Amino acid sequence: MKIASLAGVVLALTAVSVTAPTASATPGGHTPAHASARAASQRIPFTSATVTAGADGSYRIVWKAPGVREVVVRAAGRVVARGGATGDVTVRGLPAADRQWFDLVPRHGGSLHLADRLIKLDGAVNFRDAGGYRTSDGHWVKMGEIYRSDALNKLSDADLAKLRRLGIHAVYDLRMASERSSAPDRVPSGASYTVADVLAGSSTLTAMPATEAEAVEMMVDGEKFMVSGDTARAAYTTVYAGAADGGGVLYHCTAGKDRTGWSSAALLTALGVPRSTVTNDYLASNTYRAAVNAATLAAMPPAQAAVYKPLLDVRAEYLNSGFDEVRAQYGDFRSYLRDGLHIDARELRDLKRELLVG
Numbered sequence: 001m002k003i004a005s006l007a008g009v010v011l012a013l014t015a016v017s018v019t020a021p022t023a024s025a026t027p028g029g030h031t032p033a034h035a036s037a038r039a040a041s042q043r044i045p046f047t048s049a050t051v052t053a054g055a056d057g058s059y060r061i062v063w064k065a066p067g068v069r070e071v072v073v074r075a076a077g078r079v080v081a082r083g084g085a086t087g088d089v090t091v092r093g094l095p096a097a098d099r100q101w102f103d104l105v106p107r108h109g110g111s112l113h114l115a116d117r118l119i120k121l122d123g124a125v126n127f128r129d130a131g132g133y134r135t136s137d138g139h140w141v142k143m144g145e146i147y148r149s150d151a152l153n154k155l156s157d158a159d160l161a162k163l164r165r166l167g168i169h170a171v172y173d174l175r176m177a178s179e180r181s182s183a184p185d186r187v188p189s190g191a192s193y194t195v196a197d198v199l200a201g202s203s204t205l206t207a208m209p210a211t212e213a214e215a216v217e218m219m220v221d222g223e224k225f226m227v228s229g230d231t232a233r234a235a236y237t238t239v240y241a242g243a244a245d246g247g248g249v250l251y252h253c254t255a256g257k258d259r260t261g262w263s264s265a266a267l268l269t270a271l272g273v274p275r276s277t278v279t280n281d282y283l284a285s286n287t288y289r290a291a292v293n294a295a296t297l298a299a300m301p302p303a304q305a306a307v308y309k310p311l312l313d314v315r316a317e318y319l320n321s322g323f324d325e326v327r328a329q330y331g332d333f334r335s336y337l338r339d340g341l342h343i344d345a346r347e348l349r350d351l352k353r354e355l356l357v358g
Contacts, residue, residue, distance in 0.1 A: 044140055044358035045109040050132070051102055053116040058092045061114075065106055074103040098162050101144075110358050114143055118288065121162070123154035123186075126256035126288045130264050131355070133281070135272035139356040145247035146355065148264050150256030150289075151175070153183035164188040169248040172196045172239045174259040183254075194242070196235035196251070198226060198259045208307075215310040219258070220321040226262040227325040227336070237341045239263055240270075244351045257285035257314045262322055270337055271352060275323075285314045 049063040061073055064086050073081040073089065076097075081089040094100055099119065104112040119127045127149040131141040147168065155163075170192045173185055176199050187193050209215040226232045239251050253259040261282050268278045286293075293312040297305040323333075330336040337343040343351070 042110045042358070043138065044112060045106050046104065046112055046140075047134065049104055049112050049114060051100075051114045051116050053100070053118070053120075054090075056092075057094075058090050059094070059100060059102070059116070060088070060090050061102055061104070062088045063104055063112075065109075068106045068108065070107045072105045074105060075100060098165050112140065117143075117284075119147070119162075119166070121159040122156040123159050124150050124152065124256075125292055126150040126285055127252075128284075128288065130267065130281075133268060133273045133277050135356065136274050137272055139272065139352075139358045141268065141271055141273065142247070142355055142357055145249070146243055146267070147250040148256060148260045149250060149252035150260075151179075151183055151254050152185040152187065152252060155186040160186060160188050163250075164190065167248040168250050169246075170194070170242050170250065172242060172249070172251040174198045174235060174239075174251060174253040174263065176200065179254055191248075191250075194238065196238045198229075198232045198235045198253070200231040200235075209311075210307070212306050212310060215307050216315075216317075219310055219313075219315070219318045222258060223262065223318045223322040224325040226259060227322050227340070228329045232259075232262075233340050235259075236263060236266060237343070240267065240341065240343060240351065243267065244347065244354050246354065255285070255289065255312075257289065258318075261285060261314055261319070265319060265322065266336075266341075269333055270343070270348060271355060279316055279319060282319045283314055283316065 045065045045068050047064045047066060049065075050061070052060045052062075054060065059075075061081065063071060063083070065071055066085055068085050071083050071085075071087055072079055073083070073087075073091070075091065076094050080091045080094070080102075081087070083089060091102075099115050101113060101115045104114065114132055115129070117128045117132060119129070121127050127147065129143050130146040130148050131143040133141045135141070144167070152171070168188050168191050171185065171187050172194050173180060174196055176197055180195070185193065209218050226236075239249075243249050251260060251263050265278050265282050268281065269275070289312070293309075296312060297309060300308060326333055326336045326340075330340055337348060338345075
């Protein structure tokens with residue numbers, strides 16, 4: 001595997017407002033009728049919902065809630081829109097906020113508490129919420145709990161103040177020692193800082209790929225290492241233990257796309273988010289990093305840019321190679337969690353209890 005080369009290239013370069021109900025069982029193992037009714041009333045009827053901030057300060061809220069007659073959208077303490085089982089509304093004129101939150105409240109069932117996924121900062125382009133996704137069984141991953149990002153070394157004082165107000169209390173740095181020393185993190189005051197070095201000790205070789213095919217191979221091999229490499233498994237185990245302890249957790253690498261990308265992909269998969277959604281979240285780095293990547297490639301001769309582009313991209317084939325490695329080394333994802341990351345059934349339940357609602 002050309003993991004060391006990948007390391008050298010790196011150097012060159014939505015929470016729900018209700019809590020899931022707890023149903024108590026009778027001695028015979030049956031759930032009382034009133035508890036079942038209460039649980040049913042809190043199930044979240046939304047099958048999809050997103051908030052997207054516009055450049056003009058507007059917000060587009062889109063949702064699907066089959067069978068629901070009315071959905072009320074609240075923000076800044078007031079009703080800002082209404083709709084039915086499907087909705088696509090644009091809200092304007094809200095007061096400035098670090099992050100604008102919206103409550104989507106159906107006539108029946110649990111509400112959603114959502115915001116735009118991207119956190120706009122002066123010194124980072126790929127800082128975003130890892131939540132806001134629906135699981136296969138109808139739960140939702142909370143927003144405002146877990147964040148993912150590119151490097152933090154360029155954060156401004158205003159960025160740090162904003163992150164402090166957003167409640168970031170634990171930062172996990174997935175980068176190598178050389179990256180950390182050349183571009184040390186700026187961490188919000190009061191937040192803990194933990195090194196979780198995915199590629200620790202793999203920086204002895206730094207040869208660049210000579211061809212586009214070699215660059216793609218490097219990225220595929222790197223993704224496999226993130227699954228089965230000893231240092232990678234130890235790093236992700238550390239991160240997920242922190243995620244299970246409570247909200248306000250941030251993990252990041254240099255570009256926020258590869259080491260951070262697998263961290264989110266594995267976490268969301270463990271929580272029950274469908275593979276297609278996981279892939280879309282992974283590929284979103286191409287959108288958030290588009291301007292930076294384009295500028296990097298534009299500064300290179302065309303032949304060099306052709307070799308470099310696969311290193312800047314995230315591609316489905318990269319992520320798929322990670323899931324292929326899970327099957328090859330562990331058989332299935334649950335075994336990867338248990339044997340690779342030492343997350344047993346009880347710890348997985350704790351993780352879901354902390355990060356899921358509905």
